[in-house]
Amino acid sequence: MTRPRKGPSRSYHHGDLRNALIIAAAELIDERGSVDFAMIDAARRAGVSSAAPYRHFKDKAALLDAVLDFALLVLGREMEAVTRQHPAGSVAAIVALGQAYIRFVTGHPQFYDLMWGDRHKRADQDPEHGLKSSGFYLLVDTVQAWCDSVGRGDEDALTVSIKLWAMAHGLSGIAMHDHVERFLPQADVYSLLESSTYTFLEGVRRGV
Amino acid sequence: MTRPRKGPSRSYHHGDLRNALIIAAAELIDERGSVDFAMIDAARRAGVSSAAPYRHFKDKAALLDAVLDFALLVLGREMEAVTRQHPAGSVAAIVALGQAYIRFVTGHPQFYDLMWGDRHKRADQDPEHGLKSSGFYLLVDTVQAWCDSVGRGDEDALTVSIKLWAMAHGLSGIAMHDHVERFLPQADVYSLLESSTYTFLEGVRRGV
């Protein structure tokens, strides 16, 4: 978070290497389709020697953590944007949130690995933090509003949200492994999520 | 698939190295919690030198493929067993299949990585094959029977099955990252799957 250079003369001091490395790493992960990029490549891409990153990150894991934070931030932004485009508490909003999740996750399978791969299970100081920025609570709020609007304010919005999240997450995984086009060539994940959500919420509304 | 040794004198020739290596690899993956075990460790565990595995597997990827096949086989067996314990085409059977999936997958997170990690996306000759042995079609059959029994034979059992699979798969992922105990400390994945399934199938039954 050093301030950006005033002039264009970024000769010796980079000015914003930390962020530049995060972007470089994200790009490499995207291109290689895996987290196994070489530290030196990220440095090179940021226009810097192989040792420079260690001024900003303790080790590679620290850099990956920063990339993960960045990814979750982007996901959160998209979910916010999507929420604004639909009536608050509507089923359409709930569906759109799930679709945004699928879009993000299938569009960036590498980030999926980062989020859901084993490496994330390690030392994570505040596990809540990622969830907050990723917009999960946006879903909870929307579901709560929906429950209220259909006269089921007694439902546990958190439980319903987890289930909906699981649907979107599960469909993402299945889609990413081409199981959707294999079994249901005429379908697509987004409409599968939509119909699942409608069916499921109808069950909830009827109190099953 | 060399035949097992007749006597206990496994001096120079191992007799069943191929399978021994698969087991050894599976154990290592289980213990380390990751696919990143060293080839030489698998060999050592099978009581053999570091070069021996290459008589049976072209490279490490080939060994991992074999381990994956093995894992899917085990999963398929468990799903068969579970199916036998419930009335054919009952909701209970459907729920139990999902729970068996969750149990297997959360109980062996490493195999989860093997099944769902990026490495599986590569050269896989017959992608159907894994699905077959893992028992997915068992679910489809069960769902079809249920649809018939509730007078909804018109439903596409395959579509419903994919959605149910996505539920179980998604809940597994969420549970493995401790999100269930974090958000719903009093709940457990298995009952979450059960209630989700009931709710969803009720929606299907009502034709939503």
Added chain:
DNA sequence: TGTACATCAGTGAACGCGCGTTCACTGATGTAC
């Protein structure tokens, strides 16, 4: 305004280790005759 100095953010070379894989070999096994 100028100078000395502490601090920071880079460089470039190299270390070192883990690990997949290969190579020339040797012991065991099965089979033709």
Added chain:
DNA sequence: TGTACATCAGTGAACGCGCGTTCACTGATGTAC
């Protein structure tokens, strides 16, 4: 039944490479006086 030979399944040592990380260094920056 015995012997020669092809084949197979091991050994053990070493190669080689990728890559994370360190180390002594140097150029740039900001600040006290």
